[in-house]
Amino acid sequence: MNKTLKLAAAYIGVTLMLAGCGKPQDAVIPNDMSTWDKDLAPKIQKLSDEDKKLLTGYLMRAKMGEAFGGKGVPIGTTVGQGIEEQKKWVAEQEAKAAEEKALKEKIERERAAAAEAIGKAVTVALIEKKELASNYRAGRYGEEQVFKIAVKNNSEKEIAGVSGELEFIDVFDKTVGSVTFSISEKIKAGAEYVWVGSRRYNQFIDSQRAVWNLEDGKYKTRFKPETVVFADGAKLGSPQ
Structure with a gap:
């Protein structure tokens, strides 16, 4: 009997020890x-x-x-299940991040290719930038910025429209502002068109104020193309 009790006690002790050493x-x-x-x-x-x-x-x-x-x-x-769930979640996040990165790189490549194609099709240059004071007699009730932009059709097809943005870059090579334009005029192959546009000047908008204060010879411009539409319906454009 004593032997049986000892065996039972030993069994219980081993069981408790193993339970305490569980993973x-x-x-x-x-x-x-x-x-x-x-x-x-x-x-x-x-x-x-x-x-x-x-x-x-x-x-x-x-x-x-x-x-x-x-x-x-x-x-x-359990702790193990929590660890496995987190592994799955991390893997999903990594896969999602990889997809987003791949999509971003694809869009960037497409934009670069579109910009290059549009750059070959047209040449865009700023002819003049000027500031006009308010003039009630002329119907100008606030200060205005006026821009003259020339577009040359370098392609072999007639163009029906051009849109994009002209950035202004100061002597420190910093983009300080821009102006967007959209031309809905036909430009024959090899021909040029001068677009004239204006905007009401707002001195409280930093970019407008910076462009307003740029002095001739102390800045340059850069064309950021958006779309070129040809008269035959073909189109060159950057993906949004």
């Missing part, structure tokens, strides 16, 4: 977040650095989700 991944994450520091932290300390990082990320997402009305950590979720 931290098998521990169930408490649903009460207030107990995490006391009940969960000791188990987390037994994890590898990588698993600690993954579990911490999972728990942070759970906390944030619960704060915004989410369900938090599902009941019965």
